[in-house]
Amino acid sequence: MATRRRASLYPLGIAVALDGVAFGVLSHAVGFGPIVAIVFSALAISGSAQFAALSIVGTGGGAVSAGVTALLLNARAVPMGLSVAPLLRGRLWWRALTAQLVFDESWALAQVAPGRWNRRLLFAGGLTVYAGWVAGTALGSLGATPLGDPKRFGIDAVFPAFFLALLAPFLASRRGALAGFAGAAIALALTPVAPRGLPILAASLGCLVGIRR
Amino acid sequence: MSGPWSVALVVALIAFSLRAVGPVLLGGKQLPAALSGLIELLPSALLAAFVVTQVFVSGSAFAIDARAVGVAAAAVAIYARLPLPVTLLLAASATALVRFI
Numbered sequence: 001m002a003t004r005r006r007a008s009l010y011p012l013g014i015a016v017a018l019d020g021v022a023f024g025v026l027s028h029a030v031g032f033g034p035i036v037a038i039v040f041s042a043l044a045i046s047g048s049a050q051f052a053a054l055s056i057v058g059t060g061g062g063a064v065s066a067g068v069t070a071l072l073l074n075a076r077a078v079p080m081g082l083s084v085a086p087l088l089r090g091r092l093w094w095r096a097l098t099a100q101l102v103f104d105e106s107w108a109l110a111q112v113a114p115g116r117w118n119r120r121l122l123f124a125g126g127l128t129v130y131a132g133w134v135a136g137t138a139l140g141s142l143g144a145t146p147l148g149d150p151k152r153f154g155i156d157a158v159f160p161a162f163f164l165a166l167l168a169p170f171l172a173s174r175r176g177a178l179a180g181f182a183g184a185a186i187a188l189a190l191t192p193v194a195p196r197g198l199p200i201l202a203a204s205l206g207c208l209v210g211i212r213r
Numbered sequence: 214m215s216g217p218w219s220v221a222l223v224v225a226l227i228a229f230s231l232r233a234v235g236p237v238l239l240g241g242k243q244l245p246a247a248l249s250g251l252i253e254l255l256p257s258a259l260l261a262a263f264v265v266t267q268v269f270v271s272g273s274a275f276a277i278d279a280r281a282v283g284v285a286a287a288a289v290a291i292y293a294r295l296p297l298p299v300t301l302l303l304a305a306s307a308t309a310l311v312r313f314i
Contacts, residue, residue, distance in 0.1 A: 004296075005297065007296065007297070007298055008297040008298055008301070010298065011297075011298045011301045011302065012301075015301070015305075031217065032217045032221075033217070036217045036218055036221055039221060040217075040220075040221035040224070040225065043221070043222070043225035043228075043229070044221065044224045044225035044228045044229075045228065046224070046228045049224050049227075049228060050224065053220050053221075053224050056220075057216065057217065057220055062216060062219070062220065063216075063219040063220045063222075063223040064223075066220045066223060066224055067223040067224060067227055070223070070224040070227045070228060071227050071231075074227060074228050074231045074232075075231060076259065077228070077231040077232045077234075078231055078234050078235060079235075079252075079255055079259075080235070080255070080259070081231075081232055081233070081234055081235025081236050082234075082235035082239060082244065082248070082252065083235070083244075083252040083255055083256075084235070084236070085235045085236045085238070085239040085240050085241075085242070085244065086239070086240075086241065086242060086243055086244060088236040088240045088241065089240060089241035090240070090241070092237060092240075095233075095236040095237055095240035095241070096229075096233040096236065096237050098236065099232045099233045099235065099236035099237070099240075100229060100232050100233070102232055102236075104259075104263060107256075108256065108260055108263075111256050114253045114254075114256075114257075115249060115252055115253030151312070152309060152312060152313075153305055153309050154279070154280075154283050154304065154305035154306065154307065154308025154309035154310075154312070155305060156267070156280055156308070157268075157279070157280045157282075157283030157284055157287070157304045157305055157307070157308035158283075158301050158304055158305050159263075159267055160263065160264045160267035160268045160280065160284050160287075160304075161283065161284050161287030161300060161301055161303075161304030161305075162297070162301055163260045163263040163264050163267070164260075164264045164284060164287055164288060164291060165287065165291050165297050165300050165301075166256075166260060167256075167257065167260035167261055167264060168291050170256060170257045170260075171257070175254060176254065176257045177257075179254035179255075179257040179258045179261075180257040180258060180260070180261035181261070182258060183257065183258030183259060183260075183261040183262040184261040184262055184264070184265040186262070187261075187262035187265055187266050188265055188266070188269070188270075188275075191266065191270050191273060191275070192273060192274070192275070196273065199262070199266060200259070200262050200263070200266065203258055203259060203261070203262030204255055204258055204259055204262075205258070206254070206257070206258030206259075206261070206262070207251045207252070207253075207254035207255045207257070207258045208251065209254070210250060210251055210253065210254040211250070211251070
């Protein structure tokens with residue numbers, strides 16, 4: 001399983017890099033210099049929160065509202081971090097550092113069985129996402145956009161397809177299917193009414209359907 | 214500190230802290246039994262939420278567009294048990310094709 005999944009690191013890296021290019025281009029458009037944009041990507045590595053921050057800056061907002069939005073958008077990292085905590089051993093600073101490789105994509109890719117994660121795959125996936133995101137940001141912010149708008153290539157469909165492929169095996173069990181259905185329903189129901197980020201955070205409560213009575 | 218720098222550093226600090234919480238508190242330890250039963254289902258709930266919000270949501274409104282076609286193509290590929298890289302390529306190509314037409 002782990003070996004077979006390693007092949008997916010390449011298309012994942014390419015998709016993340018193209019997304020990074022889009023971020024770099026947009027950051028330039030709202031007045032972030034290349035150095036700020038690259039440092040931003042290298043330290044935050046959070047597509048959703050970073051794109052949101054740009055749109056906040058673009059509409060006259062500042063660090064406070066960008067921070068609040070990032071808090072909501074990244075809150076899912078807490079339950080995700082808990083789920084892989086048993087794998088992240090060592091000193092406190094090392095655990096805090098390796099925890100930074102837990103992205104949606106690496107976390108999804110590294111889950112090899114329900115509730116079981118492969119550490120090497122988690123790190124390989126995390127480093128792939130990291131490298132792709134930072135390299136893409138650098139290219140985009142320096143004005144190198146060899147391929148134009150990544151949407152032209154359907155990059156925005158790659159991520160949901162990736163998550164769907166990794167979700168599919170878990171839908172075979174009744175509990176997995178119930179949790180998936182609950183997560184999707186919660187996220188969609190909250191989308192029109194809740195601030196961005198909250199629907200995804202609330203969706204993690206979908207796993208409560210698994211409580212045994 | 215000028216605008217872009219403070220925005221970048223605040224967002225980075227928040228992202229770092231949220232990711233670090235779990236592994237800093239519980240790193241290397243076995244999760245409590247009650248929690249691990251739920252954690253087992255967390256990926257199903259979160260991945261399903263990622264899929265629907267990335268396919269059917271644009272901003273904070275619902276939208277059905279070229280992405281839906283791409284992910285439908287991916288669903289067929291997944292059902293046919295094609296390798297993941299092929300599935301991703303199909304999703305991108307189908308979406309790109311719809312946008313091109």
